[in-house]
Amino acid sequence: xxxxxxxxxxxxxxxxxxxxxxxxxxxxxxxxxxxxxILFLDDGVFQLVQAQQAGQLQQKDVTANLQALxxxxxxxLYAAQRSLQERGLDQNALSLPVxxxxxxxxxxxxxxxxxxITL
Amino acid sequence: xxxxxxxxSPAHSPxxxxxxxxxxxxxxGGHEITRLFLYQDGVHIASANIVTAQDELDLAGEWERFVRxxxxxxxxxxxxxxxxxxxxxxxxKRHSCPAxxxxxxxxxxxxxxxxxxxxxxxxxxxxGGH
Numbered sequence: 001x002x003x004x005x006x007x008x009x010x011x012x013x014x015x016x017x018x019x020x021x022x023x024x025x026x027x028x029x030x031x032x033x034x035x036x037x038i039l040f041l042d043d044g045v046f047q048l049v050q051a052q053q054a055g056q057l058q059q060k061d062v063t064a065n066l067q068a069l070x071x072x073x074x075x076x077l078y079a080a081q082r083s084l085q086e087r088g089l090d091q092n093a094l095s096l097p098v099x100x101x102x103x104x105x106x107x108x109x110x111x112x113x114x115x116x117i118t119l
Numbered sequence: 120x121x122x123x124x125x126x127x128s129p130a131h132s133p134x135x136x137x138x139x140x141x142x143x144x145x146x147x148g149g150h151e152i153t154r155l156f157l158y159q160d161g162v163h164i165a166s167a168n169i170v171t172a173q174d175e176l177d178l179a180g181e182w183e184r185f186v187r188x189x190x191x192x193x194x195x196x197x198x199x200x201x202x203x204x205x206x207x208x209x210x211x212k213r214h215s216c217p218a219x220x221x222x223x224x225x226x227x228x229x230x231x232x233x234x235x236x237x238x239x240x241x242x243x244x245x246x247g248g249h
Binding site for chain 1: 125127158159198199202229230231233234235237238240243245248249
């Protein structure tokens with residue numbers, strides 16, 4: 001059986017290439033139909049904010065790339081409830097259908113995966 | 120056990136030294152390192168253009184010697200490498216850059232190499248993620 005991998009992305013989309021590079025791991029694995037999950041944690045939840053204006057920073061918007069995840073077979077998407085709350089983000093107004101998890105559920109999630117990568 | 124080690128921080132980061140000591144210990148313990156994978160700022164470890172002061176630890180050099188002496192499979196993510204100026208001859212030529220700087224112990228390849236290695240590995244150990 002294929003080994004599962006959880007990618008934990010902790011950086012905002014404007015803080016450098018980290019958000020994109022976490023996403024690239026997921027897209028590369030999705031192409032092999034591997035069992036992958038993505039957890040948006042800490043500043044990583046900012047990647048889920050709608051109507052971003054990345055162009056104002058001469059950057060590309062990651063939102064469109066994130067939307068491609070289900071097409072690549074990556075449908076296990078999670079966000080940390082605490083991270084959303086701390087940043088005043090409404091879990092019902094995110095750009096992706098993510099499962100919002102509390103601290104206890106996060107622990108269980110991480111335990112469930114064979115491999116974990118944090119970026 | 121089969122280990123894959125992924126590095127996300129550059130040679131001058133203390134993480135790089137810890138990762139190297141960990142890798143040495145893995146082999147000393149009779150385990151196998153099936154692949155080393157450099158990603159994000161970790162790709163700088165494979166740069167031949169790092170000059171370390173004589174009285175400082177040359178970690179890029181130590182990594183290079185470690186990979187060569189154990190004939191390990193050392194892979195640098197090509198996209199992350201291009202973004203940060205770590206190029207082999209072919210990529211330098213392709214992008215009209217004046218010089219290649221990839222140390223010979225390492226090779227450029229895609230993220231698929233990370234997944235392929237992780238599929239075979241008992242442990243994927245990452246260093247330097249944020």
